Amino acid sequence: xxxxxxxxxxxxxxxxxxxxxxxxxxxxxxxxxxxxxxxxxxxxxxxxxxxxxxxxxxxxxxxxxxxxxxxxxxxxxxxxxxxxxxxxxxxxxxxxxxxxxxxxxxxxxxxxxxxxxxxxxxxxxxxxxxxxxxxxxxxxxxxxxxxxxxxxxxxxxxxxxxxxxxxxxxxxxxxxxxxxxxxxxxxxxxxxxxx
Amino acid sequence: xxxxxxxxxxxxxxxxxxxxxxxxxxxxxxxxxxxxxxxxxxxxxxxxxxxxxxxxxxxxxxxxxxxxxxxxxxxxxxxxxxxxxxxxxxxxxxxxxxxxxxxxxxxxxxxxxxxxxxxxxxxxxxxxxxxxxxxxxxxxxxxxxxxxxxxxxxxxxxxxxxxxxxxxxxxxxxxxxxxxxxxxxxxxxxxxxxx
DNA sequence: TTGAATAATTAACATTGTTCAGTATATTTG
DNA sequence: CAAATATACTGAACAATGTTAATTATTCAA
Numbered sequence: 001x002x003x004x005x006x007x008x009x010x011x012x013x014x015x016x017x018x019x020x021x022x023x024x025x026x027x028x029x030x031x032x033x034x035x036x037x038x039x040x041x042x043x044x045x046x047x048x049x050x051x052x053x054x055x056x057x058x059x060x061x062x063x064x065x066x067x068x069x070x071x072x073x074x075x076x077x078x079x080x081x082x083x084x085x086x087x088x089x090x091x092x093x094x095x096x097x098x099x100x101x102x103x104x105x106x107x108x109x110x111x112x113x114x115x116x117x118x119x120x121x122x123x124x125x126x127x128x129x130x131x132x133x134x135x136x137x138x139x140x141x142x143x144x145x146x147x148x149x150x151x152x153x154x155x156x157x158x159x160x161x162x163x164x165x166x167x168x169x170x171x172x173x174x175x176x177x178x179x180x181x182x183x184x185x186x187x188x189x190x191x192x193x194x195x
Numbered sequence: 196x197x198x199x200x201x202x203x204x205x206x207x208x209x210x211x212x213x214x215x216x217x218x219x220x221x222x223x224x225x226x227x228x229x230x231x232x233x234x235x236x237x238x239x240x241x242x243x244x245x246x247x248x249x250x251x252x253x254x255x256x257x258x259x260x261x262x263x264x265x266x267x268x269x270x271x272x273x274x275x276x277x278x279x280x281x282x283x284x285x286x287x288x289x290x291x292x293x294x295x296x297x298x299x300x301x302x303x304x305x306x307x308x309x310x311x312x313x314x315x316x317x318x319x320x321x322x323x324x325x326x327x328x329x330x331x332x333x334x335x336x337x338x339x340x341x342x343x344x345x346x347x348x349x350x351x352x353x354x355x356x357x358x359x360x361x362x363x364x365x366x367x368x369x370x371x372x373x374x375x376x377x378x379x380x381x382x383x384x385x386x387x388x389x390x
Numbered sequence: 391t392t393g394a395a396t397a398a399t400t401a402a403c404a405t406t407g408t409t410c411a412g413t414a415t416a417t418t419t420g
Numbered sequence: 421c422a423a424a425t426a427t428a429c430t431g432a433a434c435a436a437t438g439t440t441a442a443t444t445a446t447t448c449a450a
Binding site for chain 2: 029109110111112113123126127154157158160161162163164165166168169172173174175185188189192193
């Protein structure tokens with residue numbers, strides 16, 4: 001029973017790790033049941049013994065990726081001056097991470113996901129992700145009197161929506177054309193919203 | 196020569212119209228080379244005599260849809276009080292249209308498009324679309340002294356990014372859960388940005 | 391009417407996700 | 421330890437996708 005669970009967990013992780021490798025490496029367009037299985041060292045049919053379908057598998061990766069992204073953001077921001085500067089830095093780090101791994105951005109926001117039980121929680125994780133990254137610092141701002149509580153919610157909504165929108169246009173529609181212009185644009189938006 | 200062009204144009208339109216019908220009707224997931232051809236009354240292979248590939252065909256629809264959306268927005272806003280109220284109403288009408296036809300939203304922002312010559316102009320049309328809808332009214336605001344010119348650009352960027360972001364989360368991630376909450380959220384964002 | 395050009399279609403291919411029947415492996419039981 | 425059973429794994433097969441090539445049907449000029 002316990003042994004079985006350990007083994008099953010291990011097997012799942014083989015497939016999950018393979019999927020993550022492909023997403024971060026070749027990108028989501030290179031992802032297929034067969035490419036995953038090959039990288040994991042099993043037949044594509046074996047995959048279906050551990051996952052309901054490929055979407056089920058893929059959204060195990062969402063949790064892993066959000067953890068990794070969180071770590072990245074924390075490591076990049078822990079020494080930042082608290083308050084608004086830190087919120088800005090958190091968002092910028094988050095954007096950096098997403099630009100670095102477009103496959104993860106696709107997975108989080110672009111890819112269609114089934115609306116059954118499991119994937120609904122995946123949606124929840126995704127939707128609240130940026131908010132959670134900023135949560136602590138936003139509370140700090142409220143405590144400092146920088147924002148009123150109600151105001152903070154609206155500000156966070158504005159940041160979340162704007163950043164997802166600007167990322168979508170950059171990743172999917174090549175706008176702005178250059179990464180430099182994109183970064184400038186992100187900075188301006190953050191300044192406008194937060195200052 | 197001239198006759199040929201007319202006929203070719205007609206044939207293209209049969210396929211374009213079929214594609215548009217499917218997108219607005221059954222949605223983008225029902226779209227396939229075969230379903231388009233069937234609705235157009237031809238073989239799927241015939242399609243390739245008139246379009247380079249299916250993406251080429253699909254992005255003929257982008258222009259048509261943006262025109263239709265523009266008409267919708269204009270008809271819904273022509274009697275609105277000028278200035279900020281009209282900008283708000285334009286954006287809300289635009290959002291209404293996109294929610295009504297999720298396939299068009301997908302086409303505009305979500306679907307990956309090839310980055311060759313033709314589709315680059317499609318990207319341009321898409322990216323500037325909301326901005327163009329508001330352009331006239333934004334100029335009016337500047338003329339009235341409501342905004343400074345530089346400020347207007349930033350405001351428009353914020354509106355564009357936020358609206359695309361909030362639409363993406365609603366359409367692809369069911370957030371907020373209900374349409375009512377979604378509308379409330381849109382209104383709040385617009386109030387925050389414009390007031 | 392016949393010959394050449396053009397248009398349209400059928401057949402086929404390579405991928406995709408998924409299922410199922412069967413085989414190999416592991417575990418339990420006598 | 422050997423046999424029976426349960427589990428894990430696999431390849432073949434299916435349906436649907438976009439795309440191409442070869443073939444058939446049609447049109448139009450000489």
